[in-house]
Amino acid sequence: MLRSLVAKPHSSQCFIFNLSQKLLHGNGAAQFRATRAFTPRSVAGVSPPSKAIVYEEHGQPDAVTKLVEFPGVEVKENDVCVKMLCAPINPSDINRIQGVYPVRPELPAVGGYEGVGEVYSVGSAVTSLSPGDWVIPSPPSFGTWQTYIVKDQSVWHKIDKGVPMEYSATITVNPLTALLMLEDGVTLSSGTALSAIPILYIILFWDAIVQNGATSMVGQCVIQLAKSRGIRSINIIRDRAGVDEVKETLKNLGADHVFTENELEVKNVKSLLNEIPEPALGFNCVGGNAASLVLKFLRQGGTMVTYGGMSKRPVTVPTSAFIFKELSLRGFWLQKWLSTEKAVESRRMIDKLLGLVHEGKLKYNMELAPFSDFNTSLDKALGKFGSQPKQVIKF
Ligand SMILES: NC(=O)c1ccc[n+]([C@@H]2O[C@H](COP(=O)([O-])OP(=O)(O)OC[C@H]3O[C@@H](n4cnc5c(N)ncnc54)[C@H](OP(=O)(O)O)[C@@H]3O)[C@@H](O)[C@H]2O)c1
Numbered sequence: 001m002l003r004s005l006v007a008k009p010h011s012s013q014c015f016i017f018n019l020s021q022k023l024l025h026g027n028g029a030a031q032f033r034a035t036r037a038f039t040p041r042s043v044a045g046v047s048p049p050s051k052a053i054v055y056e057e058h059g060q061p062d063a064v065t066k067l068v069e070f071p072g073v074e075v076k077e078n079d080v081c082v083k084m085l086c087a088p089i090n091p092s093d094i095n096r097i098q099g100v101y102p103v104r105p106e107l108p109a110v111g112g113y114e115g116v117g118e119v120y121s122v123g124s125a126v127t128s129l130s131p132g133d134w135v136i137p138s139p140p141s142f143g144t145w146q147t148y149i150v151k152d153q154s155v156w157h158k159i160d161k162g163v164p165m166e167y168s169a170t171i172t173v174n175p176l177t178a179l180l181m182l183e184d185g186v187t188l189s190s191g192t193a194l195s196a197i198p199i200l201y202i203i204l205f206w207d208a209i210v211q212n213g214a215t216s217m218v219g220q221c222v223i224q225l226a227k228s229r230g231i232r233s234i235n236i237i238r239d240r241a242g243v244d245e246v247k248e249t250l251k252n253l254g255a256d257h258v259f260t261e262n263e264l265e266v267k268n269v270k271s272l273l274n275e276i277p278e279p280a281l282g283f284n285c286v287g288g289n290a291a292s293l294v295l296k297f298l299r300q301g302g303t304m305v306t307y308g309g310m311s312k313r314p315v316t317v318p319t320s321a322f323i324f325k326e327l328s329l330r331g332f333w334l335q336k337w338l339s340t341e342k343a344v345e346s347r348r349m350i351d352k353l354l355g356l357v358h359e360g361k362l363k364y365n366m367e368l369a370p371f372s373d374f375n376t377s378l379d380k381a382l383g384k385f386g387s388q389p390k391q392v393i394k395f
Pocket residue numbers: 090091092173174177213214215216217218219237238240285286306307308309310311312332333334335383386387388390
């Protein structure tokens with residue numbers, strides 16, 4: 001069940017009306033449009049009413065989010081009105097609501113950052129999109145947890161309808177991160193962009209990676225994208241019930257080794273490996289002990305890239321790792337990458353990733369849940385029921 005049907009503190013029509021003008025037209029600080037007067041008789045097109053998951057203050061997502069219903073808004077000449085099909089709940093969505101993410105929308109805001117929708121109607125000047133097309137916001141943008149969104153045509157990227165909607169909805173934040181980190185890893189090691197390096201060279205140059213958080217969507221993509229390049233993977237997961245099943249799942253995706261953190265409580269972790277090269281590159285999305293384990297596997301002069309901090313524990317590095325092992329530490333942030341000139345490549349990369357999904361070469365665990373069960377999905381994403389697949393809301 002959803003928590004509330006209207007914004008309780010501000011339930012007057014006037015508030016809902018003004019909020020809808022902002023939120024249905026995009027709700028990032030940079031993407032807020034000035035609220036404009038809406039005169040139904042003077043406009044050609046108006047979006048249908050929308051339902052959205054809204055937060056008016058930062059705090060725990062299960063406490064501060066609520067369902068709000070908005071009347072339709074004007075679809076201007078360059079606008080596209082999209083009926084959302086589905087959108088995931090990612091850790092960064094939770095962090096934005098909590099107010100701990102460095103870039104957050106202005107409040108009040110609609111949750112969500114990526115998703116997929118079907119074009120419902122287009123403004124009079126839009127020629128590149130038509131009703132029925134499937135689109136994703138690309139680069140991703142705030143406010144995807146709502147049933148209808150009206151935004152400028154430039155926001156939307158038309159995608160292949162042959163890919164299951166839950167994959168299209170989730171293709172940007174996590175799979176693109178996995179792809180970029182692997183490609184950046186090559187740049188990092190060789191100083192040369194991936195596109196300039198023959199695949200054979202990559203395989204010879206850097207033939208194994210180690211990562212923690214291997215059950216995450218990013219982790220699952222790293223395993224498969226690495227495998228497809230001939231790069232072997234050492235994967236670290238949390239201790240849990242049903243660990244054998246999880247290991248089997250990751251091995252079926254192409255993982256070479258999967259260890260729980262407890263299994264790595266040995267003097268020499270590398271003694272557990274058979275015929276796998278020492279990795280030059282490690283990925284860390286957990287921090288704490290799980291990050292220290294990644295460091296232990298790295299070869300002399302290796303690099304650990306931190307891209308998440310799921311355990312909320314800091315990364316601690318032994319002095320010897322710097323002096324004697326000459327390890328390097330780096331970070332990766334997709335949102336920063338998307339703000340650089342390299343971002344022009346992102347739509348092509350997304351199409352490539354969707355192509356891999358289409359060919360059955362990229363898959364990951366998800367649970368599609370109806371919008372009416374949003375609160376349960378949110379509780380699962382918050383970890384209240386232990387380890388759960390990625391929650392994807394179906395509108
Ligand atoms: N820097 C970037 O640009 C960027 C981009 C995308 C994602 N990320 C980050 O990457 C990480 C993974 O994102 P995702 O969407 O792929 O994850 P996800 O599919 O939602 O899965 C969550 C992952 O976090 C693990 N986890 C949850 N709580 C944990 C805890 N308290 N301690 C240790 N591990 C915990 C889960 O392990 P179990 O399976 O054991 O529950 C699972 O592997 C997140 O930190 C996210 O913010 C960063």
